[in-house]
Amino acid sequence: MGEDFSVNLPDLNYAALAPMLILFGAACLGVLVEAFVPRRARNAVQLVLGLLALVAALVAVLLHAPDVTDSNALTGALSLSIDQAGLFLQGAILVLAIVSLLLFGERTLENGGPFVAQAAITVGSELDRRQAAKESGATEVYPLAIFAVGGMMLFVTSNNLLVMFVALEVFSLPLYLLCALARRKRLLSQEAALKYFLLGAYASAFFLFGLAMIYGFAGAVDFRTIHASVTGSTNSPILLFIGLAMLSIGLLFKAAAAPFHVWTPDVYQGAPTAVTAFMAACTKVAAFGALARVLYVGFDGLGWEFTPVLGVIAVLTMLIGAILAVTQTDLKRLLAYSSIANAGYLLVGVLGGGKQGLSSMLFYLVAYGFLVIAAFAMLTLVRDADGEATHLARWAGLGRRSPLFAGVFTFLLLGFAGIPLTSGFVAKFAVFGAGINGDQTWLVLFGVLSSIILAFPYLRVVVMMWLSEPGETTPSVSIPGMLTSTALMIGVLVTLVLGVWPSPLLDLTTDVSNFIR
Amino acid sequence: MKYLSILTLAPLIGALTVAFVPRAKPELAKRLALIWSIVVLAVGVATWVAYKPGGPRLQLQESYTWIPAWGAKFSFAVDGIALVMIALIALLVPLVILASWHDAEKSKRSVPAYFALLLALEGTMIGTFTSADVLLFYLFFEVMLVPMYFIIGSFGTDVPAKQRQYAAVKFFLYSLVGGLLMLAAVIGMWVYGGHTFDWQTLTNVEFTTTVQRWLFLGFFIAFAIKAPFFPFHTWLPDAGGAAPAGAAALLVGVMDKVGTFGILRYCLPLFPEASRWFAPWAIGLSVIGIIYAALVAIGQKDLKRLVSYTSIAHFGFIGVGIFAFTYQAGSGAVLYMVNHGLATGLLFLVVGMFVARRGSTLVTDFGGAGKLLPLLAGIFFIAGMASLALPGLAPFVSEFLVLIGTFTVNKPVAVIATIGIILAAAYVLWMIQRTTQGNTNPALLDLAPMKRDLSLREGIVVAPLIVLLIVLGFYPKPVLDVINPAVQATLTDVVTPERADPAPATSTVEAGK
Known part of the structure; x- marks a missing residue:
C-alpha cells in the first residue's frame, strides 16, 4: 500500500496543560503510596500529597493566566481550549477542592476519620462493627478525589465533545x-453510590448518544466546526436538535437540574458529608462550566431555539428545589x-447570555461553592453516638447550648437566603441582573418566587436553633479539629468578604468571561 | 465632618462592643448600650445643626467606592424628610434602652445580646434613611429584619414561646416577600436605568410607561408591607403583640416609617407617571385601612395588639396624605410620620410599663389601675389623647394638614377619613376607661408592683416625649421648616399644575393654635 501512515502529532502547550498533568501525576503517585507506605503513615502522607498537588496545580494555573491570549488558548489539535474563562473555572475548582480536601482529612471528630476502612465488608456483620469502631479509614479517597479534580479541570476546558465525554467519565x-465510603450509615451510603452510578451511567449514555447525533450533523466533534455548521450548514437540523437535547440531558444531570435531579437528595444524604461538600461545590462548577461552554461556544447559533426550553427547565428546577426543600426534615436533604x-x-444567569451572563455564573459558582462547603462542614460537627445528627428536630435549642456554632450557621443560612452582606445576595443579584439584561424577566420573577419559598426552610432551621427549647436528645457540637476549622473559617470569611466587598471578584469574572473556540 | 457615615456606623460598632460583653455582666452591657445610644443622639443633634433647611435637596453628601462594576457606591445624603426621621430614631433609642432596662432578664437569655440587637437595629434603620444609593438602601432595608427577628423571637416574653416564634417568622417572611419583590424591581431599574444605583442620577432617567408601572409595583408592595397598608398588615399586630414593649415602640414608631419614607423617596420621584396612575388605588387601600383597622382596634382584648392596630389606622392617614399629591397633605403626612413615632412610641412604652407591673397584656386584667398608679395612668391618658389627635398635641397638626390638603382635591376621601378620627376617639377612650378607670380589679390589689407608681427611670423615659408632643403641638415650625422644601421637591413631579397649592407653613401655625 502506498498510502502514508505517518501521523502528525498535535502541538501541545505544556504550560497550559501543566495543572492537569500535575494532578494526574499526583493521583498516580497516590496510588503508589497506597501500595508502599505503611498503613499508619498513609493518611498524613496522602493528605499532604493531595494538598501539595492541588496547590501546585493552582500555582501553575496562576502562573499561566497572564500568558493566555485568544490565539494561544487552543491546544491539542483544537481539542482543548485553555482560555481565560477556562482557567478561571479551573482555579475555582482547585480552590474549592483544597478546602473540601481539608474535610476529607479530619480525624479528630471521629476515630479513624469520616471514611470506612473497607467498603466491601457486609454491612452489619461482626467484622463491619469492628472496623466501624476501630479501623482507620480508607486513604484511597485522596487519589480518587485528585483524579476527580483533574477530570473536572479537563471537563471545563475541553473544546471537543469527545474529550468532554472522557473527562466526564474521569471525574464521575x-x-x-x-459516595460509597461513609463510615456510618453504611447502607444509605451504598445505596447512594449505586443510585448515583446507575443514573450517572444513564446520563453519560445520553451524552454519548447526543455526541453521535451531532457528529452526524456537523461531521466533527470540535466546537469550532460545530459552530460553523450550526450557523452555516444546510443539513437538516433534526439531528442537531436531537443531539443538543441529549447532550444537555447529560450535562443537566450533573448540574442537578429538574427533572434530572432525583438522585441529588439521596446521594447528598448518603455520601460522607465531606464528599457531599466536595460534590456540591466542585461538581457544580464543572457541570455549569461545561454547560456554558457548550451553549456559548458550540451552539450559540441556536440561542433562539434552546433558550425557551432551558428556561422552562430553569423554572422547574427553581420551583421543585424550593418547594420540596420546605418539606424536608433532614438537613442534608x-x-x-x-x-x-x-x-x-x-441557569437564569447562563440564559441571560452574553458576557454578563457568563460572568454572573462564574461569580455565583465561586460564592455558592464556599458557602455550601462551610455549611456541610458545620453539619459534620453536630454529632451523637451514631455519628452526625442531621435530623432537623434534633437541632432544637442548639443556639442555647452552642451560640457560636448556631450564630455561624445562621449566617450561612442567611447567605443561602440571599440576605445582603453575604455573598449569596451579590451572587443572586448578579444572575438575576444578567437574566433581566438578557430579556429573561420571566425567569427572574420565578427566581424571586422560588427565593421566597426557599426562605421558609432556612428560617425553620433558624427557629429550631434559636427559638425552640433544647430537647433531651439535643446532640452536642463537637470541637472541630484544625482542618475542619480552617475549612470553615475560609468558607465563612469568603461568604462575608464577597458580601461586603465583591468588587475584586466581580471585576475578575467580568475580565475573564470570554470563551475561545 | 462626615456626619452621616458616623451616624450610620456608630450604632453598629456599638452593637459589636456590647455583643462582646460577657453574659455575666448585664449591667455593664446596659450602660455601654445607653452610652452608645447617647453618643448617636449627640451626633444626630450635630447633624441637625449642620443641615441647612433652605439649602439644596440632598445635603451632607458623602460617597465611597463600593462595587464600581455595578455603579454602586457607599453614598450617603439626607433630605429634610430623612433628617427628621433620623432625629426621631436617635431620640427614641436611648429612651427605649432605658425603658427596657429590666426586660431582657425575663427571657433568661443573654442580656448583652438584647442590647446589641437594639443598637444593630438602630444602625440599620438609620442606614435606610441616610443612603443615597439604591443598592445601599436595599441592603439596610433587608438586614434590618435580622435584629428585629431575633428581638421578637427570643425576647418577647409577654407571650408564650409558640406565639412569639410564629410572630417572628411571620414578620420575617412577610418582609422578605416584599424585599425580594423589591429586589426584582431594583435589578430591573438598574438594567433599564443605565447600570447605576445613584439615586440622583436615576431621578433623571425616563422609564417607559410599562417599565415604570412594574417597577413601581415592586417597590410599592415592599413598602406597603413594611408600612403596613391594608391588606398587607396582618403581620404587624402579631409582631407588635409579641415584641417586648420597647422594641415594639421602635418597630411601629420608626421601622414601619421606612415604608412610607420609601414611597416618598423612591416611588414618587423615580416613577412619577406610575405613581399618578396607581394613586387612586393607594388612596383606596389607605382609606380602607383607616376605617378597618380602627374598627378592629376597638375589638382587641390585648393592649399591645390594640396599639398595633391603631398604628395601621394612622398609616392610612399617612398614605392618604402622600397620595393626595398636594403640598399641604404631603407635609402633613411627613409631619405625621414624626408625630406618630412620638405618640405611638410613648403609648407603647407606657403600655409596657403597665404590662411589666401586671404581668399580663389583656385589657380585662386591668380595670381601675388609675387609683393605684395615678401618675402612670395620667401619662397613659396623655399618650392616648396624642394618639387620637387631640388639638394641642402634635398629631393633631399633622392629621389636620393631611385632611385639609386632601379636602381641596378629593372631598369624599377627606370626609371618610374624618370618620377615622371619631373611631380613634372610640378605641382610645374605651381602652383608657377599661384599664385605668372604673372599679378596681381585685386581682390588682394583691400585686406588689402595682403599688409602685412611675419610677425615676420611667419618668426620664416619658418626659422628653411628652414635652415634644406638647411643644410640636403648638409650635411645629422648626420641623416643618425642615420638611417643607423636601416635600415640595419630592412632589414636584407628581403634582399636576391645577392641584398646586400654597406651601402650608403659615396655615399650619394657625392650625396649631
Missing part, C-alpha cells in the same frame, strides 16, 4: 466510589434541595 467514576434550586438560579 471516582465520585461514584467516594434540605441542603440538597436548596442546591437544586441554586442550579436553577445559575
Whole structure:
C-alpha cells in the first residue's frame, strides 16, 4: 500500500496543560503510596500529597493566566481550549477542592476519620462493627478525589465533545466510589453510590448518544466546526436538535437540574458529608462550566431555539428545589434541595447570555461553592453516638447550648437566603441582573418566587436553633479539629468578604468571561 | 465632618462592643448600650445643626467606592424628610434602652445580646434613611429584619414561646416577600436605568410607561408591607403583640416609617407617571385601612395588639396624605410620620410599663389601675389623647394638614377619613376607661408592683416625649421648616399644575393654635 501512515502529532502547550498533568501525576503517585507506605503513615502522607498537588496545580494555573491570549488558548489539535474563562473555572475548582480536601482529612471528630476502612465488608456483620469502631479509614479517597479534580479541570476546558465525554467519565467514576465510603450509615451510603452510578451511567449514555447525533450533523466533534455548521450548514437540523437535547440531558444531570435531579437528595444524604461538600461545590462548577461552554461556544447559533426550553427547565428546577426543600426534615436533604434550586438560579444567569451572563455564573459558582462547603462542614460537627445528627428536630435549642456554632450557621443560612452582606445576595443579584439584561424577566420573577419559598426552610432551621427549647436528645457540637476549622473559617470569611466587598471578584469574572473556540 | 457615615456606623460598632460583653455582666452591657445610644443622639443633634433647611435637596453628601462594576457606591445624603426621621430614631433609642432596662432578664437569655440587637437595629434603620444609593438602601432595608427577628423571637416574653416564634417568622417572611419583590424591581431599574444605583442620577432617567408601572409595583408592595397598608398588615399586630414593649415602640414608631419614607423617596420621584396612575388605588387601600383597622382596634382584648392596630389606622392617614399629591397633605403626612413615632412610641412604652407591673397584656386584667398608679395612668391618658389627635398635641397638626390638603382635591376621601378620627376617639377612650378607670380589679390589689407608681427611670423615659408632643403641638415650625422644601421637591413631579397649592407653613401655625 502506498498510502502514508505517518501521523502528525498535535502541538501541545505544556504550560497550559501543566495543572492537569500535575494532578494526574499526583493521583498516580497516590496510588503508589497506597501500595508502599505503611498503613499508619498513609493518611498524613496522602493528605499532604493531595494538598501539595492541588496547590501546585493552582500555582501553575496562576502562573499561566497572564500568558493566555485568544490565539494561544487552543491546544491539542483544537481539542482543548485553555482560555481565560477556562482557567478561571479551573482555579475555582482547585480552590474549592483544597478546602473540601481539608474535610476529607479530619480525624479528630471521629476515630479513624469520616471514611470506612473497607467498603466491601457486609454491612452489619461482626467484622463491619469492628472496623466501624476501630479501623482507620480508607486513604484511597485522596487519589480518587485528585483524579476527580483533574477530570473536572479537563471537563471545563475541553473544546471537543469527545474529550468532554472522557473527562466526564474521569471525574464521575471516582465520585461514584467516594459516595460509597461513609463510615456510618453504611447502607444509605451504598445505596447512594449505586443510585448515583446507575443514573450517572444513564446520563453519560445520553451524552454519548447526543455526541453521535451531532457528529452526524456537523461531521466533527470540535466546537469550532460545530459552530460553523450550526450557523452555516444546510443539513437538516433534526439531528442537531436531537443531539443538543441529549447532550444537555447529560450535562443537566450533573448540574442537578429538574427533572434530572432525583438522585441529588439521596446521594447528598448518603455520601460522607465531606464528599457531599466536595460534590456540591466542585461538581457544580464543572457541570455549569461545561454547560456554558457548550451553549456559548458550540451552539450559540441556536440561542433562539434552546433558550425557551432551558428556561422552562430553569423554572422547574427553581420551583421543585424550593418547594420540596420546605418539606424536608433532614438537613442534608434540605441542603440538597436548596442546591437544586441554586442550579436553577445559575441557569437564569447562563440564559441571560452574553458576557454578563457568563460572568454572573462564574461569580455565583465561586460564592455558592464556599458557602455550601462551610455549611456541610458545620453539619459534620453536630454529632451523637451514631455519628452526625442531621435530623432537623434534633437541632432544637442548639443556639442555647452552642451560640457560636448556631450564630455561624445562621449566617450561612442567611447567605443561602440571599440576605445582603453575604455573598449569596451579590451572587443572586448578579444572575438575576444578567437574566433581566438578557430579556429573561420571566425567569427572574420565578427566581424571586422560588427565593421566597426557599426562605421558609432556612428560617425553620433558624427557629429550631434559636427559638425552640433544647430537647433531651439535643446532640452536642463537637470541637472541630484544625482542618475542619480552617475549612470553615475560609468558607465563612469568603461568604462575608464577597458580601461586603465583591468588587475584586466581580471585576475578575467580568475580565475573564470570554470563551475561545 | 462626615456626619452621616458616623451616624450610620456608630450604632453598629456599638452593637459589636456590647455583643462582646460577657453574659455575666448585664449591667455593664446596659450602660455601654445607653452610652452608645447617647453618643448617636449627640451626633444626630450635630447633624441637625449642620443641615441647612433652605439649602439644596440632598445635603451632607458623602460617597465611597463600593462595587464600581455595578455603579454602586457607599453614598450617603439626607433630605429634610430623612433628617427628621433620623432625629426621631436617635431620640427614641436611648429612651427605649432605658425603658427596657429590666426586660431582657425575663427571657433568661443573654442580656448583652438584647442590647446589641437594639443598637444593630438602630444602625440599620438609620442606614435606610441616610443612603443615597439604591443598592445601599436595599441592603439596610433587608438586614434590618435580622435584629428585629431575633428581638421578637427570643425576647418577647409577654407571650408564650409558640406565639412569639410564629410572630417572628411571620414578620420575617412577610418582609422578605416584599424585599425580594423589591429586589426584582431594583435589578430591573438598574438594567433599564443605565447600570447605576445613584439615586440622583436615576431621578433623571425616563422609564417607559410599562417599565415604570412594574417597577413601581415592586417597590410599592415592599413598602406597603413594611408600612403596613391594608391588606398587607396582618403581620404587624402579631409582631407588635409579641415584641417586648420597647422594641415594639421602635418597630411601629420608626421601622414601619421606612415604608412610607420609601414611597416618598423612591416611588414618587423615580416613577412619577406610575405613581399618578396607581394613586387612586393607594388612596383606596389607605382609606380602607383607616376605617378597618380602627374598627378592629376597638375589638382587641390585648393592649399591645390594640396599639398595633391603631398604628395601621394612622398609616392610612399617612398614605392618604402622600397620595393626595398636594403640598399641604404631603407635609402633613411627613409631619405625621414624626408625630406618630412620638405618640405611638410613648403609648407603647407606657403600655409596657403597665404590662411589666401586671404581668399580663389583656385589657380585662386591668380595670381601675388609675387609683393605684395615678401618675402612670395620667401619662397613659396623655399618650392616648396624642394618639387620637387631640388639638394641642402634635398629631393633631399633622392629621389636620393631611385632611385639609386632601379636602381641596378629593372631598369624599377627606370626609371618610374624618370618620377615622371619631373611631380613634372610640378605641382610645374605651381602652383608657377599661384599664385605668372604673372599679378596681381585685386581682390588682394583691400585686406588689402595682403599688409602685412611675419610677425615676420611667419618668426620664416619658418626659422628653411628652414635652415634644406638647411643644410640636403648638409650635411645629422648626420641623416643618425642615420638611417643607423636601416635600415640595419630592412632589414636584407628581403634582399636576391645577392641584398646586400654597406651601402650608403659615396655615399650619394657625392650625396649631
